Amino acid sequence: MSATSEADLPEAGSTGRPLLTTVAITASCAAFVVIGALQALYGPAIPALREEYGISPAVAGLSLSAHFIGALLGVLVYHVLRGRLNNRLLLGGSYVLMAVGAAAFASSPNWPLALAGTFVIGLGFGGIDYGLNQLFAVGFGRRSTAMLNLLNGHFGIGAIAGPALIGWLGAEDYPQIFVGIGVISLLILFTLGGVAAREPEPTPAEGAAAGGGARVLPIIAVFVGIYVLHVAIETGVGGWEPTHLEAVGYGAATAATATSAYWAAMTVGRFVVAPLSLRWSAPSILTVCCAGMAGFLLLATVPSLAPYAYFGVGLMIAPIFPTCLPWLNRAVPSVAAAGAYVIAASMIGGVAFPPLLGAVIDTMDVKTVPLVLFALAVACAVLSLWLRRNAPDPGGVTGRGGAARTDTAAA
Known part of the structure; x- marks a missing residue:
């Protein structure tokens, strides 16, 4: 080392x-x-x-x-x-x-x-x-x-x-x-x-989108989309997991315990990813997490696996918010409001999505909850792949050895 x-x-x-x-x-x-x-x-x-x-x-x-x-x-x-x-x-x-x-x-x-x-x-x-x-x-x-x-x-x-x-x-x-x-x-x-009185002025790194570039707004919009979608999945599982588990045959106590375990996984996942983020890039972590969310939500459609699958969903959701924020700041360093946009979007998603999901569930069987959320996770994964290609992570960690280099330099 x-x-x-x-x-x-x-x-x-x-x-x-x-x-x-x-x-x-x-x-x-x-x-x-x-x-x-x-x-x-x-x-x-x-x-x-x-x-x-x-x-x-x-x-x-x-x-x-x-x-x-x-x-x-x-x-x-x-x-x-x-x-x-x-x-x-x-x-x-x-x-x-x-x-x-x-x-x-x-x-x-x-x-x-x-x-x-x-x-x-x-x-x-x-x-x-x-x-x-x-x-x-x-x-x-x-x-x-x-x-x-x-x-x-x-x-x-x-x-x-x-x-x-x-x-x-x-x-x-x-x-x-x-x-x-x-x-x-x-x-x-x-x-x-x-706490320092003020932060240093942002300095665009190699691979970052320029403040007036045509790519800046799409990049910010896709980050906002990821934040809205992952918070929608987070609150969707938290709100509907007990109902879904009871609908497929679990008792109320088991369903409540499994839901508590899901929220605990959200905490565990962040502590687990902290050291991993020193060796793996933000784009890699995001892609794996989005794919993992989708995979575990698909497993949640199998009644015998559902409680464990929801725990896995919690682990996958956990790193997305804290992993994307520094990547966003590095990708569009000249847009000071970018962080405010995505944090505000996460709050709006947390408030607005539960009733929207409830309205969708009202028209369908509650057993379809994992499939509805799976569709959102797939959309999140597609957006993560777009970001990986169009918003390289300047100064991020891109390999197992932990060396800092830009994705464009590696291309």
Whole structure:
């Protein structure tokens, strides 16, 4: 193994220092545990919300909708302000918003104010999600894909821990949990000195599409398509796996356990791919993951294999979001909004697709769920092959030896 080279170190900010110190990296991972837990807490808290505010299940479910609307707006606001305010101020404001929203949600005397609290939580959530993903995408050179997988793996830890915490303490204690999350958000503010104020100006690498080139918009559009499709599959499996498994003969407990295992696979997959991304290129990882999604969804049509196949789907979906983001930044470095587009697209897909899939399932047998999702996975695989050919990964890892070179140089 060769000695650590300059390319392996974090990118320097405008002051010549790394974009994130070790303390800031650790705090960022903690922040992703927090936002993962927050997103997963609303569902388990619904029984307590209904009892406290005297609302129906559908009205209680608006808490998650308000959260996602706020998150989408948070991404867009953060992006618009990136050129005017520095990273520390934007991230700090996002942590404060999340803490204020959590406190408001926990202590609101009525449902409209509680709903407003979830919207404010979402604003902070979106800023943190976008801001940290962008910093990790550009801050570690060739290791950005590995670091992004680690960062988003911690989101999964939070998503598993949040409901477990409510299960342990009881749904009626959700206010204390939200207040605790707000306190942790405020504590993270003390680590922002380890975040560079600004990122370096992007420098187009060999093989990258020029800012005004005709290929830029199609490349971004295909990345957006992949993000929408993979999130559609992710939420589709998460929402319909229990129903499908029960329809093919499994008990409710087995179906619930298999679905929990699917979400756990989403976390495991990111930690597994982190070291692999140091040896394999982003295009290769994406192609394998899309093909793997399709293959496992096809296996899910076989009742005896379905629970295990869904676990495999989770493993394949896991690396797509964190693997594509640094590749996108390298492929179109002059389009600062590209990251905002795909992160916003993933949020829109998460909100819009479940009811669309539900409408499709209403016209078909629920046993066709894997086939419907298989068709989406095939489309995702086709888009991944187009990107592999038309958006080479400049500066990415393209071989087993881990040497950095551009795909065009290898051609």
